[in-house]
Amino acid sequence: MSNSQVTDSSPPIALITGANTGIGRYTALGLVERGYRVYLACRSEAKTQTVVDEILKLHPKALVQWLPLDLSSFSSVEDCAKLFLQHHAHLDLLINNAGVGGEKGLTVEGFEMAFGVNHMGHFLLTHLLIQALLKVKTPKVVTVASNAHRFAWGIDWSKLRQETKSILGAKDYAVSKLANILFSSQLSKNHRHQGLATYSVHPGVIQSDFWRHLPSTLMPLVKWGPLISPKQGALTSLYCSLDAPHSETGFFYANSRIKKPTVFARNESLAAELWERSREWIQKG
Ligand SMILES: NC(=O)c1ccc[n+]([C@@H]2O[C@H](COP(=O)([O-])OP(=O)(O)OC[C@H]3O[C@@H](n4cnc5c(N)ncnc54)[C@H](OP(=O)(O)O)[C@@H]3O)[C@@H](O)[C@H]2O)c1
Numbered sequence: 145m146s147n148s149q150v151t152d153s154s155p156p157i158a159l160i161t162g163a164n165t166g167i168g169r170y171t172a173l174g175l176v177e178r179g180y181r182v183y184l185a186c187r188s189e190a191k192t193q194t195v196v197d198e199i200l201k202l203h204p205k206a207l208v209q210w211l212p213l214d215l216s217s218f219s220s221v222e223d224c225a226k227l228f229l230q231h232h233a234h235l236d237l238l239i240n241n242a243g244v245g246g247e248k249g250l251t252v253e254g255f256e257m258a259f260g261v262n263h264m265g266h267f268l269l270t271h272l273l274i275q276a277l278l279k280v281k282t283p284k285v286v287t288v289a290s291n292a293h294r295f296a297w298g299i300d301w302s303k304l305r306q307e308t309k310s311i312l313g314a315k316d317y318a319v320s321k322l323a324n325i326l327f328s329s330q331l332s333k334n335h336r337h338q339g340l341a342t343y344s345v346h347p348g349v350i351q352s353d354f355w356r357h358l359p360s361t362l363m364p365l366v367k368w369g370p371l372i373s374p375k376q377g378a379l380t381s382l383y384c385s386l387d388a389p390h391s392e393t394g395f396f397y398a399n400s401r402i403k404k405p406t407v408f409a410r411n412e413s414l415a416a417e418l419w420e421r422s423r424e425w426i427q428k429g
Pocket residue numbers: 161162163164165166167168185186187188191213214215216241242243244261288289290291346347348349350351352353354355374
């Protein structure tokens with residue numbers, strides 16, 4: 145990573161998680177095409193370098209780099225934020241894109257995998273980068289949620305620190321995506337007076353690596369369904385990142401339009417409680 149000095153002509157800086165494949169890969173490309181310097185925060189250097197090389201082939205002058213990040217470990221999230229902050233005092237755009245569904249097990253700190261990676265990892269990353277975001281005039285945080293939140297009728301706090309007992313982990317994934325929307329709206333509430341705009345996104349149902357944990361017997365169903373391409377799946381994230389008005393902060397988007405999420409996702413006291421609990425968890429681990 146090279147040191148950079150901010151000048152008026154410096155490109156805006158974006159950090160996107162999970163950009164080595166799927167929606168994130170095309171979102172990163174779209175940001176480069178709109179003049180952003182882009183950090184791809186991902187687990188695998190080899191997989192991310194393939195995407196970096198692809199982008200550089202199309203745009204040889206692009207400023208695009210890998211940042212190591214494993215969202216299932218608080219220390220990895222802390223190292224990622226630290227490395228970024230060693231080189232940049234400000235951040236224009238954070239895209240919390242990475243996500244898992246149907247993966248068994250617990251994160252290093254003992255959270256159910258979907259909740260731990262999709263919500264807790266991003267909660268901590270955003271917390272560590274918030275001061276850098278608040279240094280710019282019009283910072284944005286885009287969080288990739290899902291319409292799957294519609295299958296979560298609240299949050300059972302007692303289940304967040306145990307491995308999923310179901311085969312597909314669908315309910316746990318739904319809860320993690322409900323948490324993404326609640327997090328995005330509470331983040332807006334906490335920082336809109338400082339100029340921060342936040343958006344949560346349903347990207348569509350996409351033919352990506354996302355389905356890798358699905359039992360192979362169910363794969364034909366996925367392939368048969370009306371799935372869209374990862375490039376199309378990146379469109380709403382790109383719209384929120386680049387074109388959505390700042391005044392529309394805190395909303396949920398699908399097809400590049402504001403959509404009403406469920407009554408649970410609009411529950412302000414649930415959002416505040418999730419925020420408080422998450423804040424305590426990142427302090428205690
Ligand atoms: N696909 C869909 O139909 C769909 C629908 C609604 C919402 N979404 C959401 O869209 C987002 C992107 O999904 P996608 O379809 O592009 O899926 P994908 O192709 O599976 O990409 C997911 C990305 O997340 C990364 N990731 C997973 N676990 C991680 C961890 N512990 N630390 C850091 N990165 C991690 C993956 O990295 P590795 O390659 O290293 O695993 C990959 O880069 C997710 O938040 C997902 O929930 C997807």
